[in-house]
Amino acid sequence: MTIFRSLLILTFLLPLLAACGGGRSYNGPLQCAPYARKLTGVQLRGSAYTWWYKSQGKYPHTKQPKKGAILVFRKTSKLPDGHVSVVKKIKDSRTIIVDHANWDAQRVNHNASVVDVSSRNDWSLVRVWWPPTNKLGTRKYPTYGFILPGKT
Structure with missing residues (x-):
């Protein structure tokens, strides 16, 4: 494989592998962090975790859900950038109902x-609805808690 072809493949694949990193704008590859930032107005950047x-x-932080709060998932082998x-x-x-991006690759999931x-x-520790199977996923994901938009 030529170097040019390898670079071309990497240029195409890297954004798809970025999952929930916050380095790109919301207009780029769909990621959870820019999407949550757009929904809530929080001024945070970087990987979701x-x-x-x-x-x-x-x-403010809390361990109990509130409408409009951001649930922050920890970094794991399955979520290398965490998730929000x-x-x-x-x-x-x-049970809570959330909107989030890129849980199901390159899609926004509502409700x-x-x-x-x-x-x-x-x-x-939570389980999350998995759209491809149309049921709750079997994996358990560790979280930090909830960030409340609005200044402390």
Whole structure:
């Protein structure tokens, strides 16, 4: 394979592999961080998992969901950039409805269920609706908690 062809392939594939990184604008490849920023107005950049630490002192944090809050997923082997979702509705003490981008590759998912499966009901571990199967996913994802848009 020639160097030119390799570079061409990388140029095409790298944006698709970026998942939830916040380095590109919302007009570029669809990513969760720029999408959440657009929905909430928070002024945070970078990979989704870094939002928890970058938001300290700028935005309030909570361990319980609130409408309009941003759920921040931790970095894992399956989510190397973490993930962020925006709470649209609280269904019950263990279920929220979110809007988020790029959970299902290069798509915005509206009205997706997220279920708290943590042992202490503190939203530190969740399962997420998986559109390709039209049911709740089987994987459990660790989270930091919720960022509340609006200054501290």
